[in-house]
Each structure stands twice: as structure tokens, then as C-alpha cells.
Amino acid sequence: MKVLMFTWEFPPLISGGLGMACYGMVKALLSLGIKIDLVLPTKEEVYFPMREISDVDTLPAVFLNARKQIQYENRVFSGISERIEFIGLNDHPESYFQLSDINRYVTSIKKELWSKESFAFKEQDIWQQMTNNLIGDEDLIRKIQEYTLRAERMAKTLNYDIIHAHDWLTYPAGMLARRISSKPLIVHIHATEFDRAGGPGDERIHKIEHAGMTYADKVIAVSQYTSQMIMSRYRIDTGKIRIVHNAFSLPEDAVIAKERIFKGPVILFLGRITLQKGPDYFLEMAQKVLQIHSDARFIMAGTGDMSRKLLRSSAGLKLRNRFLFTGFLNRKQVERILRAADIYVLPSVSEPFGISPLEAMAYGITSIISKQSGVSEVVKHAFKIDFWDVDLWVETINHLIENPQYCTKMGIEGMREVNKIQWDEAADKIRQIYSTTLADYVRKS
């Protein structure tokens, strides 16, 4: 079985859980013998043919342009990172199309596709919903436009049995590939605009999400929590929805032994500093806990649109040098901060899944997670609290600080539990979804 997979993040291009999830998932799917052609928002027009398990780290690339492919093959790189830099995985398109070109293009594909009789009226509606909403001159929208244009060439050139697209940024590409190839499309919901925005969010993104899910043959949700959201907010046919929880596998070179940085207890927030993740609740907790345990330190690890606001507020609350900001951390630095932490908190307002707590638990850190999260469905040995119930978070943190032995015990139990939540199981479920979707598709055609 061969899959054409569209995703916006894959290590080293990673900003959050999506990249981590795709990495774990692709690796586990490869071990089941599934072949994957991965398309990422690279500067150069390439795809990544994944065949061996090790390919997830080496990222072999193929240029669509034959001449460029020869140049690429003849070029000598000092290492993987230089090669990846050449492809432009960290760097985004310099070769933007003009917005007018995009509009012309979208109009032309509309015409071309509508002229075909097979294009049912309902399908036109969905299609129009996507194209009408993929308009805008923001950086991101333009990147998606370019990515979608490429998807057309990928869809025509490559051979595959099924299309798998992760999150709304790649839905237009997935839809286009399905339209061109008539192969079944699976869309994977890692987060919806409601989760990210912590409110209504961007209308265009809702429309694209809705179009993608409606157009797809199957919809994979990362949790029960998310599937509820898809049903209630997007009115997607429940028969199409499948739940596959994310997992976490420690990298082989991981070192989990504790290595303290601070003498006092350390409470860690690790993730994007954005409304969805509830960083303001973390600050409120810190203020209250520090009134009782002035030797504790609260570490805010990561970056995000609320960094500056949180920094200024923490100064305003006079939290001294007890509330610290790490800024952006790479993978090895994340490991170091995890090894130095005692308590991990995820006070997300809405968290479709939340891989980060699994990672924290794998390092033996006692975790407190928002009830409004998918991850709370899969772990038992973690505290689960409504994100808004700050007093209960504070009480729990205080209790753990005051009972360090209990805290350690809880951490070890959590670690044992998380070690069993592996990607193999999730990949197996995805393989079954591939199989049934393909079977349905063959039966229909």
C-alpha cells in the first residue's frame, strides 16, 4: 500500500505537536510495510519518498523537475542538515506566485473541473467553499496557495492508493489530489480552528476545514474530545469519523535521568505560549503557589504570540526570579528542561490531544492536565482538572510540593503507563482505516 501524505510539519520543521505526531505515525506505518510519499511546505518542489524506517530521520528527497534532480544528486552535502537546508525545509517559499496568478489559477481549475459531468452539484459546492476561502494575502494563505499548486503536480506524477492530509493547511492539497486522481482521501484532525483560537477564530479556516472533512472519505480525529467537536461544530457525518489517539515513543538517544537545575520544586509549562494552551492560567497558579511555597520556580518553556504579554504580567505580579522564560528550545534543550522539572502542567483551554504531557510523563514527571484535552482520555496516572478551576490546580500543586515522595511515586507510575502508549498501536488502527477505506472505494467504483 502506498500513501500520498500531505503535512505542514515534520522534524526538523516543527513548531508543535503536529510535527511530532506525524513523525511517530510515519515511522510506525513504515514498520508495517506501508510506503509513504511525504509532501512538505519546502522551498524547493520536492517530495520525500519514505520506504525504510530510517528515512524519517534522513529525509531522502526527490525533485519533480528532472534537471534539478540531477543537479541535486550531483551536489555534495556535508551532512543531513545542510542537505535539508538546501531543499528549504526550514525556510519558506521565496518563489511566491503573485496573488493575481493564484486567483487566475483557482478560476481555471474551477472551470476545468466543473466542465466534467462527473462533478456533481454538491461537490461543486464543497469545492467552491474551499477555493473561495483560500483567498487572502497573508503570508500563510499565500504559502498554502503555493503548496496547493504543487499538490496538483504531485498528484499527477506520483503513484499511490490513498491520500492522507493532516490539518486544514493541507486540506486544499488533499482535495485537489483526490479530484485529480479519484483516489480516496483521509483527512486527519489534529486541531480545529476552535481549539487554536480559543473562540470563533477565522471564518475562512472553518470553511476550509469543513470543506476538507466533507469532501474526505474518512475523517480521523485524535480523540473522543475532537470527534465530539467535529460532530457538534462542523456537522460531519458520524459514520465517517474514526478516532485514533496519538502516542509517544521516546527517541532512542533519550536520557531521562533527573538532573536538577534548581534546588526548589520546579513546575513546568511546555508548549506554544498561546491562548489555546492557557498560559495565563499558569501565571495565575504561579502567583498563588508562590505565596505559600516561595522556593518554587515556574518555568515557561516555548514561544508564542502571548510571550510578551505573559512576561510583562509576570513582572507586574512581582514574581521576582521565580517565574522564568526559556524562549525557544530545540529537542535536546527540551530534554534538559524536562529532566529538571518536578511537575508538568497543561492548562489548555481546548486541547484536541496534547502529546507534550505524554512526553513529560515519559520523563517521569508528575503531570496535571486539563480535562478539556484528548490526552486525558488515554492516561490514568495524571491529575485531570478543568482548565478554569485555578484553585484546584493550586491545591494540587501545593499538595505535590508538600508530599515529594507521593509526587515521585505518581511520576514513576505515569512513566510506566506512558511507556505502553506506543505509536505501533495507533499505526495499526490507521492501517485498518486505510484498508476499509480502500475496500469501500473499490466496491463503489
Added chain:
Amino acid sequence: MLNIVFYFQVHQPYRLTHFNVLDIGQSKPIFDDKLNGDVMRKVAQKCYLPTNKLLLDLIKEHEGRFKIAFSITGTAIEQFKLYSPETLDSFKALADTGYVEFIGETYYHSLAFLYDSNEFLDQVMMHRDLMKKEFSYDTETFRNTELIYQDRLSDLVFEIPGFKTILTEGVDRVLQWRSPLYAYKNYSKRINLLLKYYQLADDIAFRFSNRDWPEYPLTVEKFVSWIDKLTLNEYKGKNQFLNLFMDYETFGEHQWASTGIFDFMRHFPAAVLQHQHLGFAHPKETTELSNYQQESVSFPEAVSWADEERDLSAWLENDMQHNAIETLYALLDQIKVKGDPDLLRTARMLSTSDHFYYMCAKYFQDGDVHKYFSPYDSPDQAYIYYINALAELEERLLR
């Protein structure tokens, strides 16, 4: 008679490394030796060495009629020794002429006055000892960091035997109808006050090379004619003092050599001394030269020479600055209780006012000045590194 009182501020802070949370407990240096060395050597080449030579020549040429005063911070002297010993030698050569006054201040150029009176007095005494040791000089005049002054400061300084004069800014809202050209007494009439004449001082320090300034270019003739006009207000033979206080780095660093600042200075003393009723004086001479009953001026609120506001807002305005400085002084107390000399020295190096200046987030014209002087990308970054450094210090204390 109008006496020009030149006082130059010489200061270099110990700038921090980009100190991240993960650097805590790793024995990483808090201070950026390379950057500090580079800055010191650069400023020595552009400013200290050429200007010291020029001033030495002028002092010799005018046989004592040209006088200047310096306030050199402890952190600057330490860094001369580390990175540019020849600069310290050239200051000593100036001291040897006998026509240079050295002014007292806090060793670490700190804001201790506002937070911890004992620490303030300690730092002042450290600086006094340093001036004695390096230049064999007994300081008689005091200036607080960035000319920060308030009535309470005069009480503290009066407690230290030897100080007779304090320098500060001639702030309009305090002076009102009074002229900064006269020497005043503090509110309790116990100590002499000299007030910076900021219009003319800033013409040299800030506007000298500004092509948008209507008076550009500033020539010696023009400047001396302005000074001469000030004497028209001279009344009943009262001695006047034109207090031109500025950063020493004005010469060659803030105003580059190509602006003509050195030529200006080279010809300025002679042009002044051509006039019988114009001359130069040291700050410490002004008490005796005041041939009139000195009025007292009260400064109930703190003033400084920084920014348009001439208040404390360059260092102590936003929450980051307040949290940072309060954390520092709380930590300093704990360190003194434990009595660890290394930690005490590090904490004092972190008390230098520049660290709080870098956290200033006033984003208008003055924000630009702050940016020019800051080694960090943003006030937020400066704050993050500083708070992390204080966490490092605290962890060392707990060790």
C-alpha cells in the same frame, strides 16, 4: 565673572551574556567578557585615549586656566585595568597636572540610593577609597548615578565627611524662575548644589552633529558668543557658573571624530579665555567663589539627567524594571547575611543602573537612545537575561 564648570562622566558597565534558563547551574559566566573587552578597547581608541591626550595638551597649554572634572566609576576603572591599562595611565597623567578634580559617586554606578541606604553608603565609600588609591585624590564633590537627586540624597551625602558639593540636573520644574547659573544650597542649607545648564551642555552632547538642528554646525565662535550673552544677566558682580556636565564618551564615541568634535574642543578653551570675564572652575571651588548668600532649593521629587522627562523613568518605569531591581536588592540582603564576598561582588556588578536602562520600553525618541546603548535586541530580552542571572546567583547562594 562666569566660570565654566566642565564635568565628564566616565562609565562602562559589565554587560551580561545571553544568559538562558538552561545556563543556570552550568558555571557559565554571567558577564560577557569578550563583549565588555571589545567595547572598552573600542571606546578607548575612539574616545578615552585621544580625548585624554587633547585635554592634557590643553591643560598644559593654558597653564592651569583650563580646568576639568571627572567622575569615573569603579566598574570603568576595573575594566581599564582588564582591557585598556594605557587608558588608566592617561587618566593618571591628567591627575598629575593638578588641574583635574575627581568626583565621588557609587562605585557600581548603581541606583542603591533609592533602595538601600546602607548599600549606597558602602558603594560611595568604596569609590572614595578607589579615587584615593588610583589618583591620590580626596573627593569633595559628589554626583549620584545619572545625576539622580532628591532632598534625601543631600542628607545622606552630608553624613559622609568631606563632601561639600553635589551636582545635579537644572530641571525647569524645580528651578522655575531661578537660574541654573548660580550655586545653590540644598533644602537644609548644609551642602552646595551645582545645576547642569542642560540647554548648552546638550548642544554639545546631543545636538552637535545633528544636521536637522537649525544651529548646525556648532562653531566655537557661536558657542562662546552664546556663553558671553549669559553674562548680560550678571548682577552686582555675582559670580556665575555655567555647568556643562556630560558623558565623556560624547567625544569620539557619541559624536564621532568626523563630526569635528575634537577640533571644537581644541579651540574652545582659548576662545573662552580671550574674554576677561569668562573662565573655568572646578566644582569644588564654587563654594568659595559664591560671593553671595546662596538660596536653597528643594527637590521633593527625584530628578535625573535622562530623557525628556529628567526623572527616574529611564530605569524605573515599567514592571520589568521594578521587578528586576526589587529582586536584586532582596537578594543582596540575603547575600550580605551569608557573607560570601564573590556573590556580593557579582550582585553589586548587577546593581549597575545600565541593566535597568536596557529594560526601558518607552518607544519614542528616547527609546531610540536606549536602543543605541543596549547590547540586547529588546527590553524583554534584557529583562529575561537579567532575571535568569539573578536566579543563577540565588542558586549559587543556596549551594
